[in-house]
Amino acid sequence: MKLILIAFFVCLAFFSFEQKYASIGEKEGEMYYMHKVESNNSLYSISVTYETSIDQLKENNPELSEGLKIGQLIWIPVKYDDLIHIVRHRETLYGISKRYSKPIDTIVAYNPSIKDGLQKGQEIIIKNQKKVKFKNLDLLTQSLTHKSFDTNKNNEKLEFLGDRVLGLVVAKKLLETYPNEKEGILDKKFASLVNKKTCLEIAKNISLDKFILTFNPNNKKIKIEDKIISDSCEALIGAIYLDKGFSKVENVILNLWKKKIAQSVITQIDAKTKLQELTLKNFKKLPTYKLISNIGPRHKPLFKVGVKLPNTKYFIGSGKSKKDAEQNAAIECLKSIK
Secondary structure (H helix, E strand, C coil): CHHHHHHHHHHCCCCCCCCCCCEEEEECCEEEEEEECCCCCCHHHHHHHCCCCHHHHHHHCHHHHHCCCCCCEEEEECCCCEEEEECCCCCCHHHHHHHHCCCHHHHHHHCHHHHHCCCCCCEEEEECCCCCCCCCHHHHHHHCECCCCCCCCCCHHHHHHHHHHHHHHHHHHHHHHCCCCCHHHHHHHHHHHHCHHHHHHHHHHCCHHHHCECCCCCCCCCCCCHHHHHHHHHHHHHHHHHHHCHHHHHHHHHHHHHHHHHCCCCCCCCHHHHHHHHHHHHHCCCCEEEEEEEECCCCCCEEEEEEECCCCCCEEEEECCHHHHHHHHHHHHHHHHC
């Protein structure tokens, strides 16, 4: 099992595959990305995409002091850890992926133009991966072990720790990114960035679900529940913090979440919050939630929760977690009010 996990982290890349790099050009003997400004671009979003700073963008493009203009061409130096491959005659994408040990999907993600085929002399980016090497492999194993697989040494406590570390890093970054934003808005941005849905997306982006250990008596190929995957993502963050310290785990989180942070928006108020505000306004009391049942195996639980207001019956909701069930119960209750 340790060999599998070692292989996992040798291959694991802590960056987003959503980035779309522009074409490459040469200026004064140096290689540059040539980014064409689009309507939804900002200096910050461009700096995030190309892993550089706003000051460096302005240094290489003095005209940016007058602001961004749609269609404007921005020159961004290619980093030394990025390789430039020049396509040879009859060379295939499969051959390039084998040469550099990079998945085809990864190469295409950084070079959208090659979707239409390769051309001789074409320059494509081979992005180097940023890796995390664990000193204590037992921590790594534990972070990916669900309680259904091992009731004693599992990832529950690491998940608890990772959730807090993730929250601290994201909160710190939001304050730096939006220094003039109101606390209420920051709170909503924060909630959208650290919730289970976002953790699930991040985990699947790095194929974390393929390495999680769950109880499987018949050794069959089974689909792991989303909550287990998102919890394992937080547990992995906790393990990296314990093994490598805060500075390293902060870098890992910001690499994984940078696109989400750059595009963070105010999320809609969830059903529980809406119901709470409504109940306080009308009854001066909070809604009452009650756990009705918790059935199913440990790796695939089903919760049923009821919620009631003063002088109403219980409205029932189900979910894969208690929180999900409470949200669904609140939705049912709100339907009756409208």
